[in-house]
Amino acid sequence: MILEISNRQEHLLPDQEMKELFEEIIKKTLSHENREGNYEVSLSLVTAEEIRELNQLYRGKDRATDVLSFPIEEQFQPEEEKMLGDIVISTEAVIEQAKEYEHSVEREITYLFVHGLLHLLGYNHLESEDKEKMRKVEEKILSQLEITRK
Numbered sequence: 001m002i003l004e005i006s007n008r009q010e011h012l013l014p015d016q017e018m019k020e021l022f023e024e025i026i027k028k029t030l031s032h033e034n035r036e037g038n039y040e041v042s043l044s045l046v047t048a049e050e051i052r053e054l055n056q057l058y059r060g061k062d063r064a065t066d067v068l069s070f071p072i073e074e075q076f077q078p079e080e081e082k083m084l085g086d087i088v089i090s091t092e093a094v095i096e097q098a099k100e101y102e103h104s105v106e107r108e109i110t111y112l113f114v115h116g117l118l119h120l121l122g123y124n125h126l127e128s129e130d131k132e133k134m135r136k137v138e139e140k141i142l143s144q145l146e147i148t149r150k
Contacts, residue, residue, distance in 0.1 A: 032137065039082045041087065066089065069085060072084060087119075089109065089112050103148075103149045107147055
């Protein structure tokens with residue numbers, strides 16, 4: 001499994017421990033989804049302004065958000081390569097939301113990473129039952145990693 005991290009912000013500096021945690025999240029999530037094989041995920045940590053620009057460009061929404069996911073269509077990939085896609089997280093949103101929800105920055109960024117990863121795997125939250133299903137999977141994965149809300 002390959003995780004590529006692009007750090008394009010100054011608020012939260014990922015270290016080796018954080019990368020290992022994200023890799024473990026990928027493994028747990030793929031295991032939960034019964035996915036086998038080697039996968040590649042790209043993670044970009046960006047400013048609020050950059051994620052706002054991406055949100056405008058790709059979703060037509062001129063506002064900052066916390067996380068964006070860009071799945072790669074499997075049908076266009078060679079058999080030996082399994083690129084899931086790209087996850088973009090605003091670290092400014094991570095810090096603000098951690099304060100708002102009164103939990104750690106680690107908990108917030110890992111939650112957003114799991115959320116983005118599930119989007120890459122086809123989950124969405126447009127309908128309330130889909131949202132509930134996605135939230136249960138997010139919490140299950142985070143609890144397996146002993147990452148709690150507080």
